[in-house]
Amino acid sequence: MSKKKLNNFILLPLFLGAVTLVAAGALTGVHLLTKPKIEENIKQKQLSGYKAVLDLAQSDVIDLKKETVSDELAGIGVTNKFSVTIDTTLVGVVYDAEITGYNSGLIFQVGFKGTKYAGFNVISSNETPGYGADYLETVHKQIEGVEIGDPILQDPSKTGKTITANALRKALEACATDYLEGRAG
């Protein structure tokens, strides 16, 4: 095999592999360094979000009781279900979920009080700023105080928002059904 062919078939891939290996090492290092801080940021935002979706003051001290998430809800993307109490009084139920809207990685919280939707909060999303992301900002107002069973998130009337709205509606309605069944049970 000529020197040039050897170069093309062995040395070039080896060089690229070495560069990739160094890059992977750097990424691993930064990931290990930042992971605890990122998780703490998300946890803080979640705790603050639970209060927001149940319309509680940020200064309120809440207790969270973890409930079992059914297989059906887990299949939709629900990751947590908590009963929220203040001084042993139940103030509502909140759900954490991660679904795919127009893009993947839409993490949100939804809260229920009595027989109504209490609120909605986005923890993080990859929705397009100006389209899906703007739409998510309107969801809280759209569902707050709506009786469970009544239609929600109908017709976003703007291109680029329909896929996000449909995915969100399906997840919210599943959470609402589960919440009502829990109350009845």
Next chain:
Amino acid sequence: MKKRKIFIDGIFANNAAFMLFLGMCPALATTSSFMSALGMGIAVLATLILTNVVISAIRRWVPNEIRIPVLIVIIATTVTIIEMLMQAYMFDLSQTLGVYLSLIVVNCIILGRAEAFAMKNNVLDSLIDAVGTGIGFMLGLLALAFAREFLGTGGIAFTSLLTGQPIWGFKIIPDNYTIGLFQESSGAFIMFGLIVALINFVVAKISENKKKKEAAAKAAAKLAAEGGK
């Protein structure tokens, strides 16, 4: 090339946003508020500096046949590192910038400067080029964001880049007189066009004045020569 010229050209003559029309996607999408434009500007500046310096440092060892994949790996790694650091220490800002933070990987400015400059120049010159180009792009974003937020909301709100908490702000235009269109995507295009038109007008005026001065100087020199005869 003189270092001063490299730096100044990156900001004015080769301004990525308004002269070369590079990086248009984030320039239009993240400029609805001044602070998100500042965050995007800082992220692009940091990416440019890191990629230009690393690429310039290893350029002698990178085989020409695989230079583009190598550049892409370095750029993607740098952007991912910056994204993780922003999620850790500028969480709210990273959420505001959303997917556009990851999309810096495919920003033409980064690959363009890496291929056109860093692969051919030493580390110091590449660093200066990165700083000039990054500052030029950031100033472009800030100009666009200032105009959009001011006309769209009536004022500017400054928040902490680290905590997302409001620091200071002002509001001059009453709500009834703001132009909400400038907060929308279509308003971004219109404002971008207006700023480019303004820049072209100023550049044309400067060029015209320069030509007039040169013509006057030539005429004076000719007169002086004829007077001498």
